[in-house]
């Protein structure tokens with residue numbers, strides 16, 4: 001990659017990761033102020049995965065997201081005002097305030113939906129990949145999932161099918177070490193989850209999920225393979241979540257020193273240390289994002305709650 005291109009990408013990555021970071025910090029603040037109905041699962045510490053992976057696809061491609069989905073949406077350029085409004089249960093939110101954090105859908109950005117059902121997005125995303133192949137649209141799907149979700153039956157069934165039919169999809173496992181309070185190592189014998197790919201006859205790779213360039217390049221190669229009709233790939237990104245499972249979880253189960261160890265090589269710092277951006281450039285990016293995020297917060301706080309008469313609109317079940 002040429003130096004100029006690398007620098008431009010570094011700017012994009014920094015912007016994307018810092019935007020996610022600041023958005024999530026403000027979500028946490030709303031929770032602490034008692035303004036958020038329900039809970040949210042923060043993406044703090046995992047920013048490089050969404051930022052790097054979403055940069056590797058085009059606007060026409062699809063994203064399957066999880067209960068920890070804010071980062072995927074922000075990286076994809078979703079409207080932070082409508083996201084924050086949704087999280088606060090406001091009528092101006094993406095799902096008119098009816099869904100909250102775990103049910104933000106932004107079809108205009110190819111986001112097929114966040115998902116409150118662990119592993120629920122995997123068959124949905126695989127179905128979208130099947131549709132793309134069937135219609136010959138040349139689209140690729142990125143399917144994000146957690147390490148624990150990779151132990152769900154939906155993962156096995158979907159990956160097996162995608163492999164057999166060479167579907168254009170990349171399964172991105174965000175291995176943040178925990179499923180709620182349970183260390184993944186207690187419930188999974190093989191710690192490199194991408195090795196499962198061998199059993200499906202596809203490619204699998206385990207990478208440093210805190211290095212945004214590594215994520216971008218690895219996912220990019222998998223996307224190209226998928227677009228060439230060569231089928232799915234499993235990309236496992238090793239990372240660590242900074243907060244508890246959700247905003248109300250103090251994470252007392254965390255081994256002493258573990259968080260500090262991971263924070264010493266957190267995604268934004270890892271990018272800063274590559275020296276591609278000057279201090280002034282970083283400061284300018286941060287300043288712009290600060291304004292955007294605070295504007296989103298103000299919009300959400302000032303917005304009205306959904307009208308009670310809306311309760312039965314957009315309801316699809318009988």
Ligand SMILES: Cc1ncc(C[n+]2csc(CCOP(=O)(O)OP(=O)(O)O)c2C)c(N)n1
Pocket residue numbers: 041067068116117118119145146147148149150174176178179180245
């Ligand atoms: C089918 C299903 N089972 C259990 C739950 C409860 N639950 C919510 S999040 C979670 C852990 C998910 O862990 P992981 O997939 O690793 O994602 P992470 O939260 O670490 O990002 C569980 C068990 C659920 N929402 N859906």
